[in-house]
Amino acid sequence: MLEIEIIERKRLEIQNLFESAKTKSERNRIGQFATPPELARDMLEYAKGLLSESHQRSIRFLDPAFGTGAFYSALLSSFEISRIESAQGYEIDPHLAYPSEGLWAGTPLNLKVADFTQMTPPTINGNRANLLICNPPYVRHHHLSTDAKRRLQNLVKNRSGMKLSGLAGLYCYFLLIAHDWLAEDGLAGWLVPSEFMDVNYGRQIKRYLLQRVKLLHVHRFSPEDVQFGDALVSSAIVWFKKETPPTSHEVRFSYGGTLSEPCISYPISTTVLRQSEKWTGFPQRSDSMLDKPGQETRFQKPRLSDLFYIKRGIATGANEFFILSVEQIEKRGLPQEFFTPILPSPRYLLTDEVDADENGHPILDQRLFLLTCDLPETVVKERHPSLWEYIQQGVQNGVNKRYLCRHRSPWYSQEDRPASPLLCTYMGRMSSGNEKPFRFILNHSRATAPNVYLMLYPKSAVASDLRAKPDLLRAVWKALDEIAPDKLMRAGRVYGGGLYKIEPKELANAPADGVTSVLSDSGRYPKQLSFFQ
Numbered sequence: 064m065l066e067i068e069i070i071e072r073k074r075l076e077i078q079n080l081f082e083s084a085k086t087k088s089e090r091n092r093i094g095q096f097a098t099p100p101e102l103a104r105d106m107l108e109y110a111k112g113l114l115s116e117s118h119q120r121s122i123r124f125l126d127p128a129f130g131t132g133a134f135y136s137a138l139l140s141s142f143e144i145s146r147i148e149s150a151q152g153y154e155i156d157p158h159l160a161y162p163s164e165g166l167w168a169g170t171p172l173n174l175k176v177a178d179f180t181q182m183t184p185p186t187i188n189g190n191r192a193n194l195l196i197c198n199p200p201y202v203r204h205h206h207l208s209t210d211a212k213r214r215l216q217n218l219v220k221n222r223s224g225m226k227l228s229g230l231a232g233l234y235c236y237f238l239l240i241a242h243d244w245l246a247e248d249g250l251a252g253w254l255v256p257s258e259f260m261d262v263n264y265g266r267q268i269k270r271y272l273l274q275r276v277k278l279l280h281v282h283r284f285s286p287e288d289v290q291f292g293d294a295l296v297s298s299a300i301v302w303f304k305k306e307t308p309p310t311s312h313e314v315r316f317s318y319g320g321t322l323s324e325p326c327i328s329y330p331i332s333t334t335v336l337r338q339s340e341k342w343t344g345f346p347q348r349s350d351s352m353l354d355k356p357g358q359e360t361r362f363q364k365p366r367l368s369d370l371f372y373i374k375r376g377i378a379t380g381a382n383e384f385f386i387l388s389v390e391q392i393e394k395r396g397l398p399q400e401f402f403t404p405i406l407p408s409p410r411y412l413l414t415d416e417v418d419a420d421e422n423g424h425p426i427l428d429q430r431l432f433l434l435t436c437d438l439p440e441t442v443v444k445e446r447h448p449s450l451w452e453y454i455q456q457g458v459q460n461g462v463n464k465r466y467l468c469r470h471r472s473p474w475y476s477q478e479d480r481p482a483s484p485l486l487c488t489y490m491g492r493m494s495s496g497n498e499k500p501f502r503f504i505l506n507h508s509r510a511t512a513p514n515v516y517l518m519l520y521p522k523s524a525v526a527s528d529l530r531a532k533p534d535l536l537r538a539v540w541k542a543l544d545e546i547a548p549d550k551l552m553r554a555g556r557v558y559g560g561g562l563y564k565i566e567p568k569e570l571a572n573a574p575a576d577g578v579t580s581v582l583s584d585s586g587r588y589p590k591q592l593s594f595f596q
Contacts, residue, residue, distance in 0.1 A: 070166060071100065071136050077162045078131045084158075095156070098133040098198045098254060105322045106196060106252050106300065107137035113250055113279070113302070114194065121148035125192030127179040127199065127241055129154040131163050134196045135172060147171050151192065153179040180215060180236060184243040191246035198254040199237035204230050215240075225271065228264035235259065235268055242275065245305045251276075257283050257299035260342035261556040269342065273333055276303040280315040282322050283343065286493075286557040297557050308333070316346035344553040365579045368571035371519040375489070375567055376512035377405070377433065377480045380467030384457050385434045385477070386513070392432060396449045402432035404510035409488045409502065415544075416505045423509035433511060435477040482509040483518035484529070484536055485543065490515070490564045499548045500563040501555075505540040517570055519543075528582060535581070542577035550574055 078097050085095075114122075122142060126134050129152035138147070152174040154160035160176040167174065175182075185191050204212070212229060215236045220226050223239050234255050245251055259265030260283075272278045280302040300322055311334045319326030329346035336342065367373065379385040386405060387397075406412060407429045418426045436443065436450065444451040454475055457463060468474040484506055491500035504516070512518055521529055529536050554573045555565030 067136065067139050071140075074131045074133070074136055074163075074166055075100065077159075077166065081131070081159055095130070096198070096201055097130060100133055100136070102254070102322075103133040103137040104140060106254070107134065107141040109302075109322050110194060110196065110250060110252055111141050120146065122146055122150075122194050123148050123190075123192045123246070124150040125195045125197075125241075125244055126152045127195070127197050127237060127244070129163065129174060130159055130198075132167060132172070134198070135167065135170075138194075138196075139170065144171070149173070151175075153177055153182065155179070180218065180240055188246050191244055191249065193246045193249040195241060195245050195249065195251040197237065197241065197252075199234040201256060202233035204232055207233060223271070223275070225267045227267055230262075230264040231267075232256070235264070238268060239271060242271075242305070247305055249305045251301075251303055251305070253301045255299060255301060257297045257343060258556065258558070260299070261340075269336070272301065272303060273308065273337055275308075277306050277308045277312070278303045278314045278333065278336075280317070281342070281345075282317045282325060283319075285319045285326075286561045286563075316342075318346055341553070341556075343557065365575040366571060367519070367573050367575045367578070369522075370525050370575055370578060370582075371485075371521055371571070373567040373571045374480065374518050374520070376486075376514040376516040376518055377478050378467055378514040379433070379477065380465045380471075381457075381462045382513065384460070384462045385475075386431050387434065389430050389432070395453055397434075397453060398447050398450055401434060401436045401447075401450060403435050404508060405431050405433040406486075406504075406506070406510050406512045406516065407431055408513065408515055409491075412504070415502055416540075417508050417510070419508035425506075425508035425510045433477065434475065437473070437476045440473060480511045480518060482506060482511050483520050485519040485521075485540060486512055487517040487519065487543075487565070487570055488515065489517055490562060492563065493548075493561045500561075501548070501551050501565060503540060503543040505537065517565070517567055525582065538581045539578055542581045545577050546573060 082097070122138070124135070124138055124147060126132075129135070132152065135150060135152065138150070148171075150170070150172045152163075152172060154163065154174065154176060155178045157176050160174060164174050207215070215233075216227055216229075219236055219239045222243055225239060227235055227239070234253075238253055238255065241251070259268045260281075278301075280300075282300045284298045286297045311332055313330035313332050314336065315328060316331050317325035317328035327346055331345050339345075387402070392399065392402060404424045406417065406425060407427065411429050412427070414427075420426055424430065438446075440451075440454070443454060457475065462468055463474040471477075486504040486506055488502045488504070491502065493500050506512075525539075529539070551565060551570075551573055552563055554569045555563055556569070557563050
């Protein structure tokens with residue numbers, strides 16, 4: 064057995080001992096997710112191919128989040144040690160860093176137990192890394208203290224001129240801060256969550272990739288192929304060189320399989336990328352049509368936003384307090400006038416068509432009602448003693464101090480979300496028995512919905528048609544349900560394990576061709592909605 068293979072076995076033992084000593088929630092909080100060794104080797108072999116193209120003779124390696132050294136181990140396996148001029152690593156956790164120092168003694172590694180974001184980058188280009196490979200800590204923004212977030216934002220702004228959103232995770236700061244550590248013409252490979260491609264806080268990252276460096280390749284793993292078993296995150300590998308990017312060039316986008324053997328791969332021009340709010344739609348072959356910017360179309364394709372106002376369901380702030388069953392209401396003697404029927408969570412809604420009784424209440428096994436009252440506390444206390452007593456129980460349990468509740472007046476009032484005839488589930492998974500992550504619901508009742516649904520309110524012209532022709536609603540519902548799942552998935556976002564989510568603005572951008580086709584039969588709409596431009 065080769066010496067590097069023996070060290071790699073010891074490295075994995077150290078990694079396993081470390082992970083067994085910490086709970087999953089602890090590692091989630093501090094963002095410690097070890098890189099699988101197969102993936103590390105795949106990345107370094109890929110880097111070797113890229114470097115051979117540039118004929119670089121020696122390697123100055125840097126890993127800003129070293130861990131036990133998965134990438135360094137792969138480096139030693141992929142490159143002759145004589146080619147490694149230097150190797151630098153930073154690891155903030157001494158429980159990982161100190162064993163790793165002993166493990167890699169006798170190799171070119173210079174490992175420092177330190178916070179990479181607190182270090183000063185080299186000022187001489189020849190001292191900077193020409194190969195930077197990193198799996199940065201996946202610390203979500205709410206686990207960063209206010210002081211830490213402010214320091215990181217100021218650091219990024221001072222060095223790059225970019226201002227990251229307060230919602231950005233630690234990996235975003237790592238990527239931008241590392242720019243000054245990379246030599247001119249240096250190669251960087253980052254293993255990061257793919258969410259930056261779709262979310263608002265990722266715009267600055269995409270701007271950096273398009274304007275400050277030459278983006279080479281983005282590989283996105285299938286959401287079902289979670290790279291980190293204990294992190295619910297879909298991963299991507301981003302490759303770029305530190306050089307002034309051309310006005311326009313092609314970036315390889317690949318998806319599924321492995322970095323070296325993806326399921327699909329296709330070049331996308333940076334012109335298209337600049338115009339695209341979401342990158343997770345690439346590299347579908349149909350996107351190549353977008354490679355011809357400036358080509359005008361005669362008609363704008365209809366979107367659901369042309370036909371519906373789309374809003375999230377009600378966020379109560381404390382469902383266990385505000386949403387009660389019929390039995391709970393009756394047991395407490397609470398006045399029914401302050402309760403509105405509300406649909407249960409999609410997991411408990413076993414039908415996609417909700418019928419109603421003579422009172423407009425949904426005919427379901429699970430009948431739930433939402434407490435909604437705008438009366439001042441003094442009035443409630445005087446006129447409705449049972450409700451007052453219940454409200455006081457909420458105060459004793461601290462419900463009134465929860466974030467959403469304390470920003471409402473009175474704190475037990477609710478958002479205005481009347482029942483909508485059509486709804487879409489907010490999240491879902493793909494599975495062998497479920498080919499559609501999102502469900503469209505036809506609601507005949509006057510029940511509102513919690514925030515795990517999106518509520519579709521017909522705009523005036525559509526509402527007028529639906530009133531004139533009640534049977535048209537069912538046809539619209541069926542047309543919504545026939546929207547291709549991949550189009551909805553591309554409009555939304557995806558997380559590890561195949562969990563898909565779609566926000567109101569994302570659903571609003573979904574194609575409405577089928578719905579407009581149905582509505583055109585009513586005589587109001589032409590087949591092409593050119594007047595919506």
